[in-house]
Amino acid sequence: xxxxxxxxxxxxxxxxxxxxxxxxxxxxxxxxxxxxxxxxxxxxxxxxxxxxxxxxxxxxxxxxxxxxxxxxxxxxxxxxxxxxxxxxxxxxxxxxxxxxxxxxxxxxxxxxxxxxxxxxxxxxxxxxxxxxxxxxxxxxxxxxxxxxxxxxxxxxxxxxxxxxxxxxxxxxxxxxxxxxxxxxxxxxxxxxxxxxxxxxxxxxxxxxxxxxxxxxxxxxxxxxxxxxxxxxxxxxxxxxxxxxxxxxxxxxxxxxxxxxxxxxxxxxxxxxxxxxxxxxxxxxxxxxxxxxxxxxxxxxxxxxxxxxxxxxxxxxxxxxxxxxxxxxxxxxxxxxxxxxxxxxxxxxxxxxxxxxxxxxxxxxxxxxxxxxxxxxxxxxxxxxxxxxxxxxxxxxxxxxxxxxxxxxxxxxxxxxxxxxxxxxxxxxxxxxxxxxxxxxxxxxxxxxxxxxxxxxxxxxxxxxxxxxxxxxxxxxxxxxxxxxxxxxxxxxxxxxxxxxxxxxxxxxxxxxxxxxxxxx
Ligand code: KIV
Ligand code: ZN
Numbered sequence: 001x002x003x004x005x006x007x008x009x010x011x012x013x014x015x016x017x018x019x020x021x022x023x024x025x026x027x028x029x030x031x032x033x034x035x036x037x038x039x040x041x042x043x044x045x046x047x048x049x050x051x052x053x054x055x056x057x058x059x060x061x062x063x064x065x066x067x068x069x070x071x072x073x074x075x076x077x078x079x080x081x082x083x084x085x086x087x088x089x090x091x092x093x094x095x096x097x098x099x100x101x102x103x104x105x106x107x108x109x110x111x112x113x114x115x116x117x118x119x120x121x122x123x124x125x126x127x128x129x130x131x132x133x134x135x136x137x138x139x140x141x142x143x144x145x146x147x148x149x150x151x152x153x154x155x156x157x158x159x160x161x162x163x164x165x166x167x168x169x170x171x172x173x174x175x176x177x178x179x180x181x182x183x184x185x186x187x188x189x190x191x192x193x194x195x196x197x198x199x200x201x202x203x204x205x206x207x208x209x210x211x212x213x214x215x216x217x218x219x220x221x222x223x224x225x226x227x228x229x230x231x232x233x234x235x236x237x238x239x240x241x242x243x244x245x246x247x248x249x250x251x252x253x254x255x256x257x258x259x260x261x262x263x264x265x266x267x268x269x270x271x272x273x274x275x276x277x278x279x280x281x282x283x284x285x286x287x288x289x290x291x292x293x294x295x296x297x298x299x300x301x302x303x304x305x306x307x308x309x310x311x312x313x314x315x316x317x318x319x320x321x322x323x324x325x326x327x328x329x330x331x332x333x334x335x336x337x338x339x340x341x342x343x344x345x346x347x348x349x350x351x352x353x354x355x356x357x358x359x360x361x362x363x364x365x366x367x368x369x370x371x372x373x374x375x376x377x378x379x380x381x382x383x384x385x386x387x388x389x390x391x392x393x394x395x396x397x398x399x400x401x402x403x404x405x406x407x408x409x410x411x412x413x414x415x416x417x418x419x420x421x422x423x424x425x426x427x428x429x430x431x432x433x434x435x436x437x438x439x440x441x442x443x444x445x446x447x448x449x450x451x452x453x454x455x456x457x458x459x460x461x462x463x464x465x466x467x468x469x470x471x472x473x474x475x476x477x478x479x480x481x482x483x484x485x486x487x488x489x490x491x492x493x494x495x496x497x498x499x500x501x502x503x504x505x506x507x508x509x510x511x512x513x514x515x516x517x518x519x520x
Contacts, residue, residue: 002258004258006260007259007260008043008044008200008202008227009042009262010043010046011037011044011228011230012046012228012240013037013243014034014046014047014059016236017234017235018279019235020236020237020281022279022280022281022470022477023279023280023281027055027058030062031059031062033231034047036274037231037271038069038070040271041264042243043071043262044226045067045070045072045073046099047064047072047073047074048075048089049075049076050085051076051077051086057085057089060072061089072090072093072096072097074097074099076100077101078100078126083131086098087134090135091134096137097139097167099139100127100138100141101140101141101142101143102120102127103120103144104124104143104156105143105144105149106147124140124160125163131164132163132164138164138167139169140160140165142157142168142171143171144171144173145170145172145173146173146176147174157196158193161196161199166199166200167199167200167201168199170203170219171204171228172212175205175206175207175212175238176208176209178209178211179211179214181215182216183218183219183221183222186201186222186223190222190223201223201225202224202225203219203227204241205228206235207240208238212239212241213241216229216241217250228240228241229242232272232276232281242287245289248316252315266319266321268322270347272289273290273378273382277382280468289321294321294323295318324346324374330372331366334366334372336355336359339355339358339377340355343355343377346377346378346381354381354384354385358380358384361380361383369462369485370462376458383481383482392416392504393415393499394414394416395489396420398410398411398413398438398489402434407427408429408430409424409428409434410435410437412435412442414442414443421442423438431491435488435491443499445473447472447498448473450470450471451468452468452491453468457483462485463485465486465487465490466481466482466490467481467482467491467493467494468480468494469481471502478502478505479498480493480495482494482495
């Protein structure tokens, strides 16, 4: 077999991924994810859309200024203001890329842009030329390329490469393509665009028909040299190509796909966990590669085969994608070193201070619970390290009474700046409603519950319950997380965590340090 061809992995978790409903991340979370992407070995990080909001701008600038080891990219529409703003955010990067896009399909030309094909070409070329003045590395995307007439797409691609684009990205913006459709589009570009050898062809697929990974692989087989993807496949609507799936497909079927990537695949599960934690978007159990059940064998026949020879029912080794080999149990006699070692194996990078916090919480948990599993430790770390924000309100005490056939009664005491406030309510429509009502009453904030998820962090009746809530306040959504062996306490903690995020956002806004997104 000839030497495998290198395929670049362009990660857009922080841009397209962050655009998915409810996935917004704050600056600290974005920096954390960017560092994890570098550790994972991605080639390009699309860090955001700098013109979209001051928050996006700050994140791109901070990532561009501080992160090394990957190309840092910022998105811009084809206009001077967007491109100038993108460059302003990127200019301190060692390895910057400006990504400009303009829609090219007949539907977008007619209904969205009201522009003729000639006007589109003119604007696309102008945009690329402006970006090239700032930066050698310029990517151009004809948005909705998969639904663009192939003759016109070839013309746009040729002219933008001539204007200086070094990567031409072919987006299937609405997830409409099929593998053979995508393959024929890429083949046409390779065969018909005379200067195609001057640029890397990239592929960017959405997953509306569940075909994003298959379409990306089909594009690579016809000559695409870059795949755009996101961790856990998050992104607009049904999401984008899942990085972990497309990478593991190429690796596992290297007999068929003679390609290689720079991804350290044993970092896939920890990175997936991190993204799930900071976005609050849980990974479905049966998700390929990183789902909790991806390597679980339930049927007796399968278990028997696995014990005799794992390759009977496993095409990848769990440790190759970052699942820890053993679910080693820790207990109340385990020390800080054992916890630190376990946290490291699970893929978490903790500072000394964070380790101390997690260790204290671990000891408290180990007192209540005989066996502390990996899932418990992950839940504690995620709650302590990523869930914790400056507390305005804290839980002091609660008493809850629920009975079948009657309303829930709650007595709640919260703390704020050393003061305690309490209330008692008797009209909760169940414990969750009671927790929300009492929190609203004490904090004076109105909260609309948009999502409520509870899951067990591990197995057994004494497992910790992990609650994630998403609340709407004043037209904006905030997430909250709580973990406890008592699910009511986890619920109240999660609601309070979202309240604290609201309070902090208000505070930063009043200091003009944070603004709402202006662009959507
Ligand atoms: O889906 C899409 O078309 C995009 C472009 C901006 C590349 O995300
Ligand atoms: Zn997209």
